[in-house]
Amino acid sequence: MGKTDDQHEKNCPLAGVDRRLEDAHQLWHRAEAEYFDPENFRMFAQNTIQTLRTVTWRLQNHKAIFADFDAWYGPWQERMRADQLMRWLHDARTKIEHQGDLEIHSFVRAEILASYLSSEVPRMEVRAELFATPMELLKGIPKDALEKHVLKNGTLRIQRRWVENNLPDHELLDALAIAYGKTKEIVHDAHRHLGLPEPMTVDGRTGEKFDAPALGWRMPCMIAHEARRELLISLTNGSRLSLVPQALNLTEQDRKELAQKTDLNLYSAMKEKYDSLDTLSEAYFGMIRQVFNRDGYHVPMMFFFRGTELVKFFGYEIEDRAQKYVINRSLAQEALRYGADAVLMVNEVWTSLMNEVGPYEFAVDAPNRQEALTMVLVRKEGDIIHYQAIIRRENDKPALGETNVARNGATYIAAPFYEAWGRPIPAEWIAKKPPSR
Ligand SMILES: [Zn+2]
Ligand SMILES: [Zn+2]
Secondary structure, three states: OOOEEEHHHHHOOOHHHHHHHHHHHHHHHHHHHHOOOOOHHHHHHHHHHHEEEEEEEEEEHHHHHHHOHHHHHHHHHHHHHHOOOHHHHHHHHHHHHOOOOOOOEEEEEEEEEEEOOHHOOOOOEEEEOOOOOOOOOOOOOOOOOOOOOHHHHOOEEEEEEEEEEOOOOOOHHHHHHHHHHHHHHHHHHHHHHOOOOOOOOOOOOOEEOOOHHHHOOEEEEEEEEHHHHOOOEOOOOOOOOOOOOEOOOOOOOHHHHHHOOHHHHHHHHHOOOOOOHHHHHHHHHHHHHHHHHHHHOOOEEEEEEEEEEEEEEOOOOOOOOOHHHHHHHHHHHHHOOOOOEEEEEEEEEOOOOOOOOOOOOHHHHHHOOOEEEEEEEEOOOOOOEEEEEEEEOOOOOOEOOEEEEEOOOOOHHHHHHHHHOOOOOHHHHHHHHOOOO
């Protein structure tokens, strides 16, 4: 759970404002914790709304420490009035204070993940009891959505959602997270305007610092929170999936032990400074090749970058294709959480011809398939770059062919990241895609 830093609050003349904002953050978590208890959820959601509104009032009470409060605050007020969500927050608070409770309803959203493209995800949303069983929901999904591929490779994702009558397009907790971010942006601007140090966005557990503007000023714990409540069920065998990619956070002790065991020169590419992602990715694929040569395999990994700075990397295991769709989506949300704007994805894959259907999707079914070690650079802006080396298995010891590099092309594994970043999926990816893949 994120938390604003205590040190800041001790010395800040806007401490009263900072504390109110932190109260709103804590109340948001209480609402989240009570998600399945309608009465308590309503109480804490309403409390969060009221508290968020008092943040800006407290700010106005600090008028005296600004030389030019009205000139500074006027444009912010304009902006809040023009913002649909902030207008809703304002009206919701008025309603709570003067008329009574918000009108909220619970929905169940059921989706089948059997593709990387959201446009291909069968989805239904029903006004439902929070506790409808997965099998009841499955029965309601259109039969034509459940073709062979889906039953073999699909995952049923079930999300419960609270929606307020006057804000039908947002899940309520998510709306509050966004409103929290918008409020926090004003508080930060007040600090900047007064020449005060800004509160940092820090993970209370690990001490990691986050880039608040990149998160829409939300706390990292307020992004992708629905994943903590969703239920994932494999359509192959009905089992419940829980897939949490492990971030590779090394402690000092881990590092020492690793240094004794392994050749750290092998990983020197991760220490270098680069002037572009093009040169960075080239160096990383060199490293990936060396690791493969040493071990005879490479686990699937993702590296997150902000600019050319490595912010996080993950290793994970995949048992079947259904899990790939799920893991890929959850890592795309992680990328957003860490403010990453570029990702390197390392995989061992089956490949037929790289330029055909999009690099690897379903190449496992192609007649002339070959194994390959691949790495794909996907970024918020700029080309996709594919690195690939064919794996030859002769005399038991696997060997890599030369590195091939290609740019762009339909790259379905990139789709969840494009969506997370708000980058449109190129129309030709969808046009090129064979049906039901
Ligand atoms: Zn939090
Ligand atoms: Zn402060």
